[in-house]
Amino acid sequence: MERVDQAADEILGRGNKDGASLFRTWFEELTDVAESGGQAAYVFVMGSMGEVLRVFDLPMVFPEINSLQTAVRRVAHEYLNEAEDYGYSPDICGYVKADVALQLRGGDHPMGRVPPPTLAVLTNACNTYIKWGEIWERMYDIPVFTLDVPGTRSAAGQTWPGDPDFESDRRYVYAQLQELIALCEEVTGKKFDIDRLREVLDEANRMSRGWRRALELNRSTPAVFNALTDGTIYLGVANAFRGTPEGGRYFEQLVEELEYKAQHRIGTLSNEQHRLVFVGVPCYPIFRRFNELFSEWGGVFISSTYLWFASGGTSLGFEYDLSRPLESLSEGVLISVRHAMDSMFYQDQALVQLCEEFKADGVVYHPIKSCRTVSSGLADNRRVVMEASSLPSLFIESDMMDKRVVSEAQLKNRIDAFFEGLNSRRLQQLES
Numbered sequence: 479m480e481r482v483d484q485a486a487d488e489i490l491g492r493g494n495k496d497g498a499s500l501f502r503t504w505f506e507e508l509t510d511v512a513e514s515g516g517q518a519a520y521v522f523v524m525g526s527m528g529e530v531l532r533v534f535d536l537p538m539v540f541p542e543i544n545s546l547q548t549a550v551r552r553v554a555h556e557y558l559n560e561a562e563d564y565g566y567s568p569d570i571c572g573y574v575k576a577d578v579a580l581q582l583r584g585g586d587h588p589m590g591r592v593p594p595p596t597l598a599v600l601t602n603a604c605n606t607y608i609k610w611g612e613i614w615e616r617m618y619d620i621p622v623f624t625l626d627v628p629g630t631r632s633a634a635g636q637t638w639p640g641d642p643d644f645e646s647d648r649r650y651v652y653a654q655l656q657e658l659i660a661l662c663e664e665v666t667g668k669k670f671d672i673d674r675l676r677e678v679l680d681e682a683n684r685m686s687r688g689w690r691r692a693l694e695l696n697r698s699t700p701a702v703f704n705a706l707t708d709g710t711i712y713l714g715v716a717n718a719f720r721g722t723p724e725g726g727r728y729f730e731q732l733v734e735e736l737e738y739k740a741q742h743r744i745g746t747l748s749n750e751q752h753r754l755v756f757v758g759v760p761c762y763p764i765f766r767r768f769n770e771l772f773s774e775w776g777g778v779f780i781s782s783t784y785l786w787f788a789s790g791g792t793s794l795g796f797e798y799d800l801s802r803p804l805e806s807l808s809e810g811v812l813i814s815v816r817h818a819m820d821s822m823f824y825q826d827q828a829l830v831q832l833c834e835e836f837k838a839d840g841v842v843y844h845p846i847k848s849c850r851t852v853s854s855g856l857a858d859n860r861r862v863v864m865e866a867s868s869l870p871s872l873f874i875e876s877d878m879m880d881k882r883v884v885s886e887a888q889l890k891n892r893i894d895a896f897f898e899g900l901n902s903r904r905l906q907q908l909e910s
């Protein structure tokens with residue numbers, strides 16, 4: 479018994495603690511780069527191309543993560559106001575505006591100092607990425623590389639290796655990767671090293687296996703992690719540490735923790751009553767409180783589309799073939815970034831399936847004012863999912879950055895009514 483307690487002490491809560499610590503280290507390293515005038519690549523969560531950039535030892539800056547951190551730390555409004563005073567419209571993506579203000583402040587961020595870009599790497603996963611890259615191009619006169627990933631073109635979903643369409647799309651991505659490598663060689667003055675790429679891909683594989691398994695483990699009842707709160711920590715590590723030994727080890731240890739919880743039926747919430755799926759981007763200005771509005775009713779988020787698209791589709795668990803690294807990387811990028819795009823635009827069938835497999839009791843849709851990419855079409859999506867399943871759903875609107883459009887009282891009213899409905903539905907089911 480004592481041994482079990484000791485194991486529990488060592489394992490439980492490790493994922494959150496280590497994730498927070500890795501993140502602090504990451505910001506400290508960025509601060510060092512900023513202060514020493516080193517190079518940095520600006521990248522995005524949907525297709526960071528970290529696997530290539532690591533080969534050139536280019537530190538990566540994720541402006542989306544920097545921006546959301548200003549909201550979690552409750553200073554986003556200062557950055558948004560500054561960018562709006564500078565001329566950016568209140569309507570556009572809040573992440574962009576927080577980043578513009580951060581650049582105007584010389585990289586000053588609540589967690590450290592962010593270095594300016596030496597180059598930027600974008601994908602077409604969000605149209606805002608492309609306009610955002612143009613801002614840095616104007617500010618710093620840096621090269622901006624846009625990787626064009628062909629999206630899914632059929633209602634039947636994306637194509638797979640062996641399919642002629644897939645193979646021609648893969649060749650298209652492969653040719654672009656070669657251009658990116660040439661650009662990195664030019665910017666850093668380093669030669670591309672295929673063996674180093676193999677090492678990075680090997681670590682990325684370790685992470686992908688762990689990430690996929692961690693997501694699967696939330697089929698357990700009670701759920702072993704909260705997709706909204708704990709999941710956001712895992713997501714940060716999945717992006718910032720992809721392709722590193724620290725990232726691979728983190729996910730292996732996370733799986734160990736979650737396996738332990740599943741085996742001992744230890745839930746992330748002690749009184750789990752309702753298993754929910756979250757669709758959209760979290761409400762970062764009141765991040766903790768937003769979750770409490772659900773957890774106070776025994777509601778726990780067992781999965782979310784956010785964990786799919788904001789990990790660049792690596793949640794699928796694609797593993798690279800190290801015997802043909804570049805070909806396999808182009809395959810993995812195509813499959814994963816497409817999955818990220820489909821998770822935003824065409825997630826209805828995947829949601830219906832997930833709800834069945836994870837025994838969900840309801841779906842929470844959270845469209846937000848300043849991210850049209852994720853929020854457009856969610857009302858239609860909800861209708862389709864509701865027609866295909868009998869699950870109750872909630873549709874609440876706020877923002878991921880701008881506290882001026884987050885009304886906690888209004889959210890609470892809607893959420894309370896949703897849970898009252900869930901409870902009476904359960905009662906009726908018990909009585910029938």
Ligand code: SF4
Pocket residue numbers: 542571572573574604605606607848849850851852
């Ligand atoms: S996906 Fe949304 S939040 Fe992210 S950059 Fe695009 S518009 Fe902004």
